Amino acid sequence: MGERITFKRPDGKDAAGYLAKADRAGAPGLVVIQEWWGLNEQIEGITDRFAAAGFNALAPDLYAGRVVPYHDSAAANAEMTSLNFLEATDQICRGAAQKLLADGAGKVGVTGFCMGGAMTILCSARVPEFTAGAPFYGLPPAAAAGPGDVKIPLQGHFALQDDWCTPEAVQGFEAGLKAAGKPHEFFSYEAHHGFMNEKRPDVHQAKAAEEAWDRVVAFFRKQLG
Numbered sequence: 001m002g003e004r005i006t007f008k009r010p011d012g013k014d015a016a017g018y019l020a021k022a023d024r025a026g027a028p029g030l031v032v033i034q035e036w037w038g039l040n041e042q043i044e045g046i047t048d049r050f051a052a053a054g055f056n057a058l059a060p061d062l063y064a065g066r067v068v069p070y071h072d073s074a075a076a077n078a079e080m081t082s083l084n085f086l087e088a089t090d091q092i093c094r095g096a097a098q099k100l101l102a103d104g105a106g107k108v109g110v111t112g113f114c115m116g117g118a119m120t121i122l123c124s125a126r127v128p129e130f131t132a133g134a135p136f137y138g139l140p141p142a143a144a145a146g147p148g149d150v151k152i153p154l155q156g157h158f159a160l161q162d163d164w165c166t167p168e169a170v171q172g173f174e175a176g177l178k179a180a181g182k183p184h185e186f187f188s189y190e191a192h193h194g195f196m197n198e199k200r201p202d203v204h205q206a207k208a209a210e211e212a213w214d215r216v217v218a219f220f221r222k223q224l225g
Helices: 041-052 073-082 083-100 115-126 167-180 204-225
Strands: 002-007 016-022 029-033 056-060 108-113 130-137 154-161 184-192
Touching: 002 083, 002 115, 016 041, 016 083, 029 041, 029 083, 029 115, 029 204, 041 056, 083 108, 083 115, 108 115, 108 204, 115 130, 115 154, 115 204, 154 167, 154 204, 167 184, 184 204
Parallel strands: 029 056, 029 108, 108 130, 130 154, 154 184
Antiparallel strands: 002 016, 016 056
């Protein structure tokens, strides 16, 4: 459904991504941020699903074409740790939002998975073009963005069996959002980290994925129009 494109970062450099367009004029925009595996077929597929649901969806390529196979967690971790998260947020993700706005989206949201979930929260604190965000099983380091830094409504989706984005960390972040008066709703599922990824039968949980999908689509339709 979609296609690979290039777009401009705020600093004028080129960035790449996968763009899938809705079948209607004036559709709102949605930036979809990859897992630590890279911009792979699964992320392209979920971007297509968002387009079918009525959003012009753009998944930026944060690894400049590199994709890590699912069996190689060490390589994925190396790619993630070598990424400059603040630059990727301020330049690549913001550039993607600006691209969608320039193409006619009235509002733009942001969502992401695992590493992309953490970056969704970074975007919610640092990128003024975003109207709403939906992180999936990812939180940034407190020094990068805390609950008080969030500037847009959030809908979070997390796994109860998660030793990376732990239930305790999620509860702490949500408590901070409540204390700061930030609009949000968080959901936790009887599932493992990565439960939305249908390409990984070791972690995919169909019931949780369906519930989360219905919720996130309804959330963005309400927030973005």
